Amino acid sequence: MTKHDPNLAEGIHPGAVMFADEHKRGLMDRREFLTRATALGVSIPAAYAMIGATPAKADAHMQQGGTVRMQMEVRALKDPRTFDWTQMSYVAAGWLEYLVEYNSDGSFRGMLLDSWETNDDATVYTLKVRPGVTWNNGDPFTAEHVAFNFARWAEADAEGNSMAARVTSIVDPETNMAAEGAIEVVDDLTVRLNLLQPDITLIPGIADYPAHVIHPDQDPTDLLGQQLGTGPYLSESHEVGVKSVLVRNTDHDWWGYDAGWGAALDRIEYVDYGTDPSAWLAAAESEEVDAIYENVGEYVDIFDSIGWAKSEVVTGSTIVIRPNQQTEVNGMRPYEDKRVRQALVMACDNSVLLELGYAGQGVDAINCHVGPVHPEFDDTAERLPYDPARALELLQEAGMADFEHELFSIDDDWRRNTTDAVAAQLRDAGIPVKRTILPGSTFWNDWTKYPFSSTNWNHRPLGTQVLGLAYKSGVAWNEFGWSNAEFDALLAEANAIADADTRREVMGKIERIVIEEGVTIQPYWRSLFRHYREGVVGIDMHIAYLPQMYKWGLAA
């Protein structure tokens, strides 16, 4: 592994130097600084050094070897670029690694990439491949493999390929494939990406969970049959819905051992206990598992009470309870009128929704789907005031006071509870509401088309990312039925600004449009929790559920 030059003046992106300065002057907090600086290609130690801090190190008293058993849903594997559940990655990441890892403190660190550089307007990325990495069949890992994977991700027509949306800046809209000359192999260890338009989300995009790097010889539909990878583990068995076991690949010299990246465990077992938290509790009390994948709701307190350790992380994961502006109900579009949408937002007190819906485990939000965890968040924007009386007036003005809203949600714990709380607050304000709860298996059939419903959204590193996925006009996941030319233009503008401070000015405008238009009730940001028994180390909950099993171990 190459060490970064401790002489900070050289080889550091000028933007990062500027951010460090701002951090020192108190204009930017540490998380924000780390997210921005590392996204520009500065290594984590160097970034910390720039602001005169030391990275928080995990407990070093970890023993080599041992087994960790985790409660987790075991799902069938498929082509990694089509993964739609992070649980799939918790298995595949045993041997299929990422180019870049994203950490809960907001920083990015090279994995199969040693480092990367971005030009000033974020249109050219130079990626340096980590030297000395080998595949478990003996092949050296080279720039060709990186290029192969980028080309694969760029295949926008491939069914279910969600990576295409993350690398749109290299996709030719004519062919729906990687654009000519966009991916350039400079030498064995260097790849240059020439983007079609400026894109600051590229590095965050390829650090996301479906971005597993695969070997060109790998049949992506038969991951378990071939298991060609660079990582430290192999799958021993994988029984969908029952159990999946990873064991350390002793025949393979993993690059991370020399680099001090861990992979201390000999064996990782995932046991499926279904989706009911009471079953997870039974498993914990029966001492059949050492950790649970994720804890929710009242079970957070219960697991505390049985003496398990808790890991908490505040995230950009959230819920939206949104009207769809396009959907027709009885031949009319009830949510086309801005006053109706504003009334719905104004009738809800977000802190009450957090308390009733998610047991207070998070922080309040302001209905614009950009928040404090995002580097470009403009905290001067304010939500529409909580004013149930005014809400009813607005509905009367719109002639919609007697309209009975039908509010849909999935049947689970927190999403159902939060939606129930919205319905209750609307009724308190004098607005008639009918609640419809659908089982998970049918809910997703029409999730974008319900007139008024709730959906959960996962954390993304940058504020512009979810906006681009779900709020832009005409995109597949636009469940709001919202289309606003001014918003689209501002978003495109924001996506071209590498400097987050300048971007914040644009973001402030975006936030105010989303709030003013009453696009959605986005009441709170969730904290995510994981519980584990004493003696397991490094198994902290990840802000974006990323599989970082090489960090896990047992206390010595």
Next chain:
Amino acid sequence: MGLFILRRVGVMLLTALCLTFIVFLLTNLEPNLEKLAKNQANNRMSDEQVVTWLDSRGYLDPMPIKYARWLGLAPAFTREEGGEVVFSRCATPGVDPADAPSFCGVLQGSWGFSTVFKADVLAILAERGWQTAKLMFFVMLVMVPGALILGVLAGMKEGSKLDRSLSTVSIATTATPEYVSGVIFIAVFASSAVGLRWFKGTATSAMENITFENFTLPVLTIALYGMGYIARMTRASMTEVMTAQYIRTARLKGVAFKTIVLRHALRNALIAPFTVIMLQFPWLLNGVVIVETLFNYKGFGWTLVQAAGNNDIDLLLGVSIISVVVVLVTQLISDIGYVFLNPRIRMA
């Protein structure tokens, strides 16, 4: 007797055919196919993508053709691109679609491929069925002797204190459904809330290694529910027998009460419960759904829930075949057993 069994087998085949066709119809309804596509490819994909996905896998072909394919009477769906077969329903992962056989239905011994579990349906049913068989074995081991003892003791002297108290127990256990008793058992015997951590509140580890700790609660939960019912049947049958002429004659002759019960009454009293016990098998197959889900024991019932929840067509069809077979085979055994237990039928 041979003809009787043959006729039964014929009925069984016909029933299986009708039932699977109904299951096939329901699972192939449009919303169910959409659910399948979204489960398989991507939860959040668009309507056009759903149609392409379904079409390129043969799900949108006419119903009779699809059913005939499943039976193995019609060649399986294949997709060609540029003269080459690029997709075949008969190709299991790792097999080149061009080399796959053209027929792969039940008649060819292939029960299809599960979309949820990504494995051969027969293999899944064998593995999961084996897990449920283990559970059923222990349930029967506890339930049948327990119920018979309860019923016989209660039925010896109708209206006695013993009868009253045992009858109350049987009615109470039968009146408590599994999802109530199971939850109570877990709360009392397995959670730290009460503190009696005698057993485990989950049976997941029992799939590999059955211990007293991890198997007691699920077995008890099912056994108690069925036990009261069989005990009541046995009691009714027993009280009836105890008032029969030949018992009275025996008593008048001065035969000891114990001998009367064991030698003369028992055999006749067991005829009715035998049928009921046989009826328990198909019923158990459904009853295990709740207990297997509650205790996370991955058996037949759990498989049924997973298959239904994900609209796994081939697996659901396989489950229905197994259910039909179990129902009809146990009824066959019950009919034959009845003949042996009841001399009046044997003579006729």
